Amino acid sequence: MGPDTTASPTWTRAQVRRTSTATIALLMAVWVIDYVDRTMVAIALPFIGEEFDLSKTEQGWLITTFALAYLVFQVPGGMLADRFGAKRLLLVSLLLWSVFTALTGAMWGFVALVVVRALFGVAQALFPGASFKALAERTTPDRRATGAGWMLASNSLGAGLAPLVVAPVLLAFGWRDTFWIVAGAGALIGMVLWALLPRPLPAELSEPGEPGDATPGGAGSTPGIGTVLRSSSVWKFAALFCSANMLVYGLITWVPSYLLEERGIPLLNAGIAAAIPSLVMTVTTFVGGWLFDRYFYYRARVLVIPVLLVAAAMLVLMLRAGSAVEFTIYQTLAMGVAGLSTMSVLGMPVRALPRAVIGSGMGVVNVGGQVAGVLAPVLMGALVDRFSYTAAFGFLIGTTVLSAVIAIWVPQRPERFELAEGKKTA
Template identity: 70%
Template sequence: MGLIGLDPVARSQWTPSRVRRTSVVTVGLLMGIYVIDYIDRVMIAMALPFIGAEFALGKTEQGWLITIFSLVYLVFQIPGGYLADRFGSRRLLLASLLSWSVFTALSGVVRGFVALLVVRALFGIGQALFPGASFKAISERTTPDRRATATGLMLSSNFLGAGLGPLVVAPVLMVFGWRHTFWIVALGGVLIAVLLWTLLPRPLPRRLTVDEADGPDTEAGPAPSGAASLRAVLRTGAVWKFAALFCATNMLSYGMITWIPSYLLEERGISLVQTGVLAAIPFLVMSVCVFLGGWLFDRYFSQRARVFAIPVLAAAAVMLVLMLRAGTTAEFTLYQTLAMGIAGLSFMCVLGMPIRALPTAVVASGMGVVNVGGQLAGVLAPVVMGFLVDRFSYTAAFGFLIVSTVAAALIAIFVPQRPSEFAMATQPGQKEHA
């Protein structure tokens, strides 16, 4: 995206180097926040055996500690996106960081299962403000031709955090116990909130955030605002198709984050520190693959997303089958790593298309809807897999992930595969064409 179309003063201010710097600083800050975010999520999974022992909880009840967060997180995705479109990404990012840090700290204070459920629900509200605001920040501060790469880099830090989480949390749990571990991570959230408020650049001019090569300029003229913009998003069928696809693909990561630590401790009989290392490896690999998938999408597949997504998801399902047949812990971790790395390549086919195609004025609301699908996976996977472990076995629980990954490959057949097919209704009575 060049600077043609801007007035001379704007062109002199927004040089290519400044545009790149704006993108780099924005993505770097958001990556730091997502790392803390996912360390928070991994922390509760690593602490589940200790919380379960202290409160005398079964696996299904332990699963509800993850699911209650995910359920509230899901419900507040669309309101969070709407608030980001209404009040701006900077304010919502800061509010999210500070609130989730408070509730992380409170998680280490509670003395009963019900109280912990309530705190985890409030924690979910705080974190739900973040995704829509982060997608809006990316949309406002990157050019379309590099947006999937930037988004892939930002979201790769999800899995970087999920990978670093066990390595960081396991030793801290051993030394300080699960309650103090929550307080330490909460302090990290407060520190990065200060950095965000201080360093986040101002948005690019709107002319730089629209790509006419992807179709008509959806930003031309006055954009709908407030409730009208949200109604337009909710009428857009393509958004809901991507929400369904994100739900199916995200089962894998939520299922692995929640139950791999318990599986390695209880079924494979390895130590907590070894569990941390083995649980980290697949997510570290996945973080690299999510970024690589974003680059490949921008470079080769932005006009033919299905060609990439369907075979990749099918290959991930095959790796999960081999994982279930593994005889040793090393073999299990190898196939788990391959499955998650391959699946990670598909993430930007799921998220890169809508963030590129949606108008900046409503991108947070639209991605909030898409993220509802992703977080529905967070509601279902922990408790369904917990139930399957209690009723049958870990084999049955991981088999559920094979089914969901195959379902994702099938859903990918029906989603738009290029931005020009992602038509959004912006006026009352207008129909989308995707």
């Protein structure tokens, strides 16, 4: 057993617990509004496409342009968090993306929309690295994957709430006013975050590893951004996150349009149907984080590989569905099962990266996840234009199976997480 990491001479167990709980709750709230802002454009796509006479490929580019900017600025965002601190960058990111959300509702054509969605992507890209750094500074390592599971479960919660919130507002006020309303909510949450985010824990409580151990956070380990970028382990997890994230990005982008156009489901009903899988994934993502911390810390692929293969099988059944209800059931099962793997994919780097570079390191890992956000919307849009929705959703089956294959390749234990410069792992 290692030393007690839940208290220090100046911090009681209760203070540590309150700091962790408040931090996770606040970060969850911001991640929810992040994903509402991000996914609401998918709900508005049919109306934007109709107003500006856009093809499906052009509509896909509105998602992909955001995702490309979001991808490119992940690592710079993480570096800024490590350099200037998580709290300031969280506020700057939230306020900036709220401005660009509001500007989306004021655009007059396709090119203008593409530009503002790219700027929106830059603003949101500052957030993930800062949020992981804020989490690392305010939680103990033994509970960090569970905390990250809560935090990232709010991604699915935001994606699930977005159709329920956005669809009625969109029908009542139009797509332009909807973007302005959500932007105001984001700015308000930013003010709350700034006022209530607790101060960080002492380094001896929040730094991973123990003195003398072989983990990246052990004594004498002082990696920098160059070391992070040269780490094969970090890039392996980025590749896994990329492939696994195709399923989520592809479904949340194109299912609302599919239900509206192919199944003839009214927008409000389509919004509810699109919300159910994401809400279920909210629960399973948290459960996956808890399972990782409790049972699968040293053998994550034992959970990840079967889960991803089952998710792929559910996608096959989804494609064969004879009704919209059956389609939604299998989509829910696919996303729900896939949610169990999320924190096994991200849990190891979250626990193994030292606090000094966790913003940069998770920025690199998140680059992989956002490559999916760049590729899935536009590739699937092109497949719909050229072939059918069946071909587009079939693409997701292949990428989900590929994720299970990549999971064989990633390290499972902290001591095999190559990070320290010049260090060779067994």
